Amino acid sequence: MDLALFQRSVDQQLIRHRSVLDLFTKLQESQARLQRAVAKAATQCGCIEVNAHKQAFPSDGTLQDAARLVETHVTGTLCEHCRETVETEMGQHAFYLAGLAQVLGLELEAVFQQEQRRMDLLGPYGLR
Template identity: 45%
Template structure:
């Protein structure tokens, strides 16, 4: 069922894309949409203030050879304090949706199936386990 949703989305994107049909247009629109996501996050911090970035050096404990990789997660931080307000959440969802549109457009123009790509990445994560951490 999930592959049908992805395929339907990919087909709808293909039918919707008219003005920016060139791969050059799609690449630059995809890059622009990435920038708009970053800008929306920055405005959530600097304009709205619903979230705050508290970035410091990540702490990696040393000398604990018996520590499991799962234990390491409790030491690593996202550096985000707070929670997105409804307005900032709506803006970010819209920008991420736009980004997905252009990502899917790239898949379409290059004859790639988005669902298959997600499955391959998911399988890689499951197969490699902790060695796929990025």
């Protein structure tokens, strides 16, 4: 995937919501739609289930041990329909993120590379 090409395509297609203020609201809206698509996979389709509860972090052991024990609270797998919907909404979110990068004069590829370097440097100590 060529992120620079993606950003150039977004730049060419981003016309109506080119204002940074419009981009803020479109980013929020697309994030809400993405989360809604995941929620509907659980509540309307049922292909996934969400069973959230308090995480049990071990008081001893390594970070790798902790990473194995921490749960996503998601069971099941997105069905074809839900997967397609979630991917579409995620793509829309990526579109507006690239648009925000573009209007601020940032390169999405450089942002991703910087984040990769940060993860490589901090490893598991960059706990998130």
